[in-house]
Amino acid sequence: MRTVVGLWRWRRNPLRRGTDLAEAWVALTAVLLLALATPVVGWLGGKRVDAALRETARVQHEQRHRTSALVVSRTPRRALPAFDAESATEQNMGTRVVATWRAPDGTARGGTVPTPLRTPRAGDTFTIWADAQGRYVRAPMNAEAGRVHAALAGLGFATLGAGLIEGVRRLIVWRLVQRRYQRLDRAWTETGPDWGRTGAGS
Template identity: 35%
Template sequence: MTRTPPTAVPRVRLWRWRRNPLRRHSDIVEAWIVLATWILALLAGTAAGAAVAYCTDTALSARRAQAHPVSAVLTDDAAKTPAAGGGYDDARVWATVRWTARDGSVRTDRVKVLPGTAAGATVTMWADRADRVVPPPASASEAGAQMVLGGALAAQVTGTAVWGAGWLVRTRLVRRRLAEWDEEWKRIGPEWRDLSGGRG
């Protein structure tokens, strides 16, 4: 005996947007919620990413504008090896340098230099407008990378948050629809069983 395979039920795409007798008002509402969620997630994510990228660029530009390179002289020989346990250190060592500030006064401070640099060597350091030692500002490539990474992260987080909010609204709508179906079945189920002769 040959067994007839079950007939596959065709999947109708975008059925919530098409007129059919089984479509309810809640189906239309759910379709609009899904569409609005994706649009808002895309727009909000794009806006957040652009805003973060702009703020990052503005902050880095301001930092570059406030810092200037200064030539300083090493007062002592730098250590030949970095200190152990530097963690995320850049393999340089701390050393004391001397430089002349813009007001003509002589300043001294500690900056990072290459290991083994001899006393009297000229090194380039960065200072702010008050001639205080500051970390070197980010280069153009580093600034660009920070802008891209920050913008992408902000876009992803914002888009995910909006999508999650839409998913919660849709979930509540589905639960409400299931509850309505349950109530209708409790009302219609006994009548259907009577019509079918008690079967089912």
């Protein structure tokens, strides 16, 4: 709001100072940068993050493999719902079970893993993801999650750019105000001793 108000300093006024005009130019420049540069920065930043996440998702899909797991037994404790940063959703991990599965090379693997089955029993099967060594891993990042993270990153870059522009504007205006006060102090120093004296410059 102050930035927009600063534009009014352009109006013709016999009391307008040079710093007032400079402040108006600073305000106009800040408004243009906020309107034009900030969206561009956000878009470019989001695009870079999106490209990086796409590459991450591609690598994860290459390194992680679906496999079928066989329930051996249930564990006594139930896994709590968790937010999966790679899928951008809250997943109910369900019950943790002791299961066995096959690694990509065909060797047997086993361990305690979460299952989406509501009431798993010994002998039930479900799908899990495993890495190249056959160890249990989370599902690879999906396209939707990548878009969400890229959009949030773009918004963050835009917000950071807007904050930087506003910070620079405030710093420049602060310097202009300081210069204005310095000139006022010098003028007062020159005029002050004679203030109120009869015939002193009047």
